[in-house]
Amino acid sequence: MIERLYLKNFGMHHQIDWNNLGKINLIIGENGTGKTFLMKAMYTALKTMEQYKKGQDNQSLPDILADKLYWTFQPDSLGELVNKNYKEKLHFSMQSDGKIFEYSFGSDTVRKIIKLESESQENRVDNSVFIPAKEVLSLYQIILKSRDQDRAFGFDDTYVDLARALMLPGQQGNNYRRFAESRERLRSMVNGRVELDSKTNRWYYYQGRNTYTIGETAEGIKKIAIFDRLLVNRYISRNSVIFLDELESSLHPSAVVEFLDIIYNLAESGVQFFIASHSYFIIKKLFLLAQKYHESIPVLSLSLTNEPVYEDLKNGMPDNSIIDAAIALYSAEVEMLTGDDDDGDS
Amino acid sequence: MEIHESGMAINYTDDISFLIEKCHAYRKIRSSGVSSVECVVNAKKNMIYFVELKTTAPDKENKNDLESYVVEIADKFIHSISLCYSIFHEIQKEDADYPIGITLKECLGKSPKIRFMLLVKTIAEDNCLHLSAMFQKKMRPFLKIWNAESVIVMSGAKAVQKGLAVIE
Numbered sequence: 001m002i003e004r005l006y007l008k009n010f011g012m013h014h015q016i017d018w019n020n021l022g023k024i025n026l027i028i029g030e031n032g033t034g035k036t037f038l039m040k041a042m043y044t045a046l047k048t049m050e051q052y053k054k055g056q057d058n059q060s061l062p063d064i065l066a067d068k069l070y071w072t073f074q075p076d077s078l079g080e081l082v083n084k085n086y087k088e089k090l091h092f093s094m095q096s097d098g099k100i101f102e103y104s105f106g107s108d109t110v111r112k113i114i115k116l117e118s119e120s121q122e123n124r125v126d127n128s129v130f131i132p133a134k135e136v137l138s139l140y141q142i143i144l145k146s147r148d149q150d151r152a153f154g155f156d157d158t159y160v161d162l163a164r165a166l167m168l169p170g171q172q173g174n175n176y177r178r179f180a181e182s183r184e185r186l187r188s189m190v191n192g193r194v195e196l197d198s199k200t201n202r203w204y205y206y207q208g209r210n211t212y213t214i215g216e217t218a219e220g221i222k223k224i225a226i227f228d229r230l231l232v233n234r235y236i237s238r239n240s241v242i243f244l245d246e247l248e249s250s251l252h253p254s255a256v257v258e259f260l261d262i263i264y265n266l267a268e269s270g271v272q273f274f275i276a277s278h279s280y281f282i283i284k285k286l287f288l289l290a291q292k293y294h295e296s297i298p299v300l301s302l303s304l305t306n307e308p309v310y311e312d313l314k315n316g317m318p319d320n321s322i323i324d325a326a327i328a329l330y331s332a333e334v335e336m337l338t339g340d341d342d343d344g345d346s
Numbered sequence: 347m348e349i350h351e352s353g354m355a356i357n358y359t360d361d362i363s364f365l366i367e368k369c370h371a372y373r374k375i376r377s378s379g380v381s382s383v384e385c386v387v388n389a390k391k392n393m394i395y396f397v398e399l400k401t402t403a404p405d406k407e408n409k410n411d412l413e414s415y416v417v418e419i420a421d422k423f424i425h426s427i428s429l430c431y432s433i434f435h436e437i438q439k440e441d442a443d444y445p446i447g448i449t450l451k452e453c454l455g456k457s458p459k460i461r462f463m464l465l466v467k468t469i470a471e472d473n474c475l476h477l478s479a480m481f482q483k484k485m486r487p488f489l490k491i492w493n494a495e496s497v498i499v500m501s502g503a504k505a506v507q508k509g510l511a512v513i514e
Contacts, residue, residue: 284472291405323472330475334498337461338508339393 001272002042002241004095009083011037011073016308022296023267026286026313027276028320029302035276037073038302039130039243040158042274044068045094045101046241047161049124062113065103070111071147072157082107097239126239129165129230130158133246135222137194137203138214140166158243162226167196170232178269179231182262186228189258194225219250224259238270248279260285264293280326287313347447349384352399353467354502354511361447362388366426370441371433381418383426388450389510394458396426399511400466403477403499416480423462423497424488430454460492465511467502474499 005018012034018025027035048065051057059067069078082090084107093102099119136143140163143155155163175183187193192207194217203214205221214222230236244263248256256279263273275282283299290297290313297313301320311318347363349356364386366372372382383398398419404411432438433446434454440446446454464477481497482489489495505511 280472317470317472326475327471330471330478331504333478333496334500334504337495337498339390339459 001239001270002046002094002096002274003098004093005038005042006091006093007038007041008091009086009088010041010090010092011081011083013038013308014083014086016300018298018300018308018310020296020298021272022298022312023271024263024273024275024286024289024295024297026283026297026299027274027302028278028283028299028318028322030304030321031278033302033304035302036245038300039245039274039276040072040156041092042094042241043128043130043158043243044072045092046096046124046128047157049096049101049118049120050127051123053123061118062103062116065116066111066113068157069113071160074153074156077110078105078113079107079109082109096241126237126241127165127235128241128243129236130162130243131223131226131245131247132158132162133249135219135226135250136163136166137217137222137226139163140203141201158245165233165235166226166229168233168235170195170229171234175231175234176238176269178265179236182265183228183231185258185262185265186224186231189255190221190224190228192221194222194229220252220255223250224255227259227262236266236271239272241272241274244273244275247275247277248282253279253281256281257285260289264289278322280322283313283317283320283322287317290314347385349399350514351384352401352465353514354399354465354505355514356385356387356397356399356465356511358385358387358389359447361449364430364446364450365444366430369433369444371438372429375429375438380425380429381422382429383422386426386430386446386450388447388453388458392453392456392458393461394450394453395461395463396423396430397463397465397510398422400464401468403466403469403473405473412480416477416484419464420481420485420488420497423485427460427492460494462489462494462497463510464497464499465502465505466499467513469499469501471501471504474501474504 002021005016007013008015027038029035047068048061051064052061066078073081075081089104089106091104093100101118103113103116105113136159143159143163146152146154147160192205194203194205196203205212205217267273286297299311299313299318301309301318317323347358347360347365366386367382367384383396385397387395387397389395404415433440477499478496502513506513
């Protein structure tokens with residue numbers, strides 16, 4: 001579990017110092033404030049620790065990290081990730097499972113990271129997962145080809161890793177109770193299941209007696225099915241960290257709310273979540289969960305003009321532009337209905 | 347007319363207001379299950395507000411309390427407009443001590459715009475939005491009949507800002 005994140009001069013971020021992270025963590029902010037960027041920064045660090053000493057892999061931590069940053073952010077040189085508004089180097093520090101992982105480099109860095117320190121010298125066993133806003137099932141062959149054969153930029157490592165994870169076969173046998181419950185609820189949400197046909201190497205959506213190609217399947221179903229698949233093949237385990245980018249995309253608000261109940265259930269069994277969102281429903285539902293279970297749900301509000309704001313849904317709804325937008329719409333309605341916005345004629 | 351209720355005060359001249367909750371016609375029939383808002387006001391032009399004041403609103407999480415809160419207030423709006431027009435048409439007797447203001451009475455007879463307004467002293471702004479949506483769902487046919495579009499739920503702070511009430 002990630003307990004603390006500190007970064008400086010990383011991409012558009014000048015300084016983020018996010019402490020006391022919870023099982024579920026929310027990142028909100030307008031477009032272009034760096035929500036996805038921030039999650040990718042955490043993801044690359046975790047993936048580096050996961051790949052380190054895995055099997056026969058004897059790559060060094062700095063080399064794995066450099067590779068991961070390169071394929072996740074896809075810059076021409078790593079130095080492009082350094083915020084040029086400030087003269088200092090990029091600095092990244094993350095504490096997970098009580099151990100610090102930190103590195104820094106300057107704007108002249110091409111592909112080699114010199115300064116990296118990790119308190120853990122072991123391979124991180126549990127997988128982290130990044131679920132991007134766009135679904136990957138219908139594109140997974142193209143995604144894998146772009147990397148494995150063409151070695152081309154386009155789909156970053158969040159897509160590639162997910163496409164590879166989805167290909168792992170399902171596993172039989174008992175799973176953790178909360179995982180099994182979550183799968184049941186996910187399947188009832190999509191009213192069926194999505195599976196990879198090993199003969200055609202294509203994904204299909206099975207609903208009762210009907211079979212649909214993935215192209216015929218609704219986007220929301222694909223999104224939920226991805227999650228189900230990662231539970232079936234046990235890619236997600238109890239200490240996984242899951243990054244959900246724009247969870248709300250393609251999902252009806254009622255599905256978002258149900259999905260968040262499932263996420264809460266999984267978080268209770270140890271899985272940690274980072275959710276980036278623009279959705280009022282997500283903030284409100286997480287607020288209600290925090291209140292109901294007296295649980296800390298840290299919120300990081302990013303802004304184009306102001307410093308980041310660190311809040312906790314346990315202490316109330318955060319003051320932010322998403323809620324402001326909803327209130328502004330309602331205020332406009334009130335203005336209209338009370339005649340301040342028209343001439344008072346019917 | 348001056349009302350001090352739920353930690354707020356509202357003040358309108360007698361000619362544009364009607365203290366419906368105090369009037370004899372209401373007091374006579376309230377034991378039959380009739381309920382009433384605080385007052386009726388012709389606050390601007392041809393617009394008539396049916397105004398109810400509350401100190402707080404239940405949290406969205408507490409569904410039972412919220413449901414009964416909405417039903418109770420919806421009844422107040424529904425009963426109040428019936429009672430108001432019943433007095434206006436002299437079906438119920440007008441109270442000399444608490445009459446319908448002259449300007450308000452004129453407005454009642456001239457295709458007014460009807461607005462149902464709930465002012466809650468302490469409520470988060472985004473909860474006003476949720477409550478309004480609940481009233482909309484609960485009272486849809488009634489709101490359609492009166493061409494009222496929705497129930498306006500406003501926080502005490504907003505009501506003060508709009509000059510509708512004073513926080514006490």
